[in-house]
Amino acid sequence: MTNDQDKIVRIRHLSFRFGDRIIFDDVDLDIMRGKVTAIMGPSGTGKTTLLRLIGGQLRADAGEVVVDGKEVGKLRRRELFELRKRIGLLFQTGALFTALNVFDNVAFPLREHTRLPPALIRHLVLLKLQAVGLRGARDLMPSELSGGMARRVALARAIALDPMMIMYDEPFTGQDPITVGVIMQLIRRLNDNLGLTSIIVSHDVAEVSAIADYIYMISNGKVIGQGPPAELHHSESPWVKQFLNAQPDGPVPFHYPAADLAEDLLSGAA
């Protein structure tokens, strides 16, 4: 149906492990240009790792990760840096430079990668800050920002170079409802107005269902469900059901693997 031109990220047979722990095992995944795609799954399933694989900070053990027609694992350092200039990554913590104020944080990528005159950089920075509603906070230091504001500043910084794609790492975690609403709206608006592609890594079912065009669910290194949100909510898969309906027990067990309780209690007597 769709040709490869529409796929900004194409992952095939991806395998990756940390030491003995298998994070991904033969994963196939496509991110469509212009869409908001969400990667969901329980904590510790390597969702963030996936973003680092796409950004080339980690290399796959097997399989390929193709971003905008280039295989990330085979790029030379310079080419990888060129690619990264066109990808924004929003860290869970924001990862703002604590030594710089808001304005300088947003200006940082512009000053590093362009030779624009200071007056023009000022214009661009103010416009980006305006887009996230924090033009008035330009002189604050990161330590003076709330968690939600820090994320919005980080978002302004991520779009400073007008990237083709933004990756959000857990953008909703630990935020109050108003901030969550603001961030949701920003993700959608920036995506549509700037013609971006967005990838959201998250485990917040309601928020993601509301803004994502397509969802991949990952558990134990495998893709265990995918589709538009409405379709997934009617899925018959017990795993998808457990996750979406927040049931404490199911295919993902409540108990960490252990010996039988009675046996365990008795064996401790000696």
Place this chain on the structure above:
Amino acid sequence: MIRTLRYLGRLGLAFVQRTGRATLFVFRVFAGVPALVVHFDLIVAQLYSVGVLSLVIILVSGLNVGMVLGLQMYNTLVTFGATASLGPVIALSLVRELGPVVAALLYAGRAGSALTAEIGLMKATEQLSGMEMMAVDPVRRIVAPRLIAGIISMPLLAAIFSAVGILGGYFVGVGLLGVDDGAFWSQMQSRVKWREDIVNGIIKSVVFGVIVTWIAVFEGYDAAPTTEGVSRATTRTVVYASLFVLGIDFVLTALMFGD
């Protein structure tokens, strides 16, 4: 027995591995130095935080060490009636040994620990990782200017330490204990040699500057990205840097003044 051997072997391997990583790391840093010509302001900012902010402790300690030297040396020299040699004795001890070594130890405690903590915390809060994802190499942008600033600052700090120390010795020796003013300076001038004493002292302080700053930035960059990891790395910086300074000082002294 076997277990002890195995333990020692593992320690040895870990040491070699870490040394190798540190060496590769410093090569990467130096590869980033040419790019700093354009970004000279980055070095200036670091010269301030590494060098200028270390001045207070260097000045106070230098003065103190010089005054104590003046007092102790005078007590010894006066029994031989050789108090006219007070000037050269103070100057030589400071320029050859105490200036470079004590300044380097203070520098490791004041600036080295701060460098490690700063870089380690930037790593722990994903600032380094974020920079990488913005296509900026943190080794060039963050580490290289700090290393260069450290190498420039150290000899200057050591020189200031020695100069202030000599003034302190002068104050105690000439001012309080009544050593002859003219003898103090003229003896010093004739006995302290530019090539043997001063240049060797400068060489020492440059070497210490490289070693201490290298250890500091490497420990920060290599720290485990947690609160505990950063605190351990900071401790390691001060301990390793001090031990290396003392050890290398002995080797350098033997090479320079051994014959």
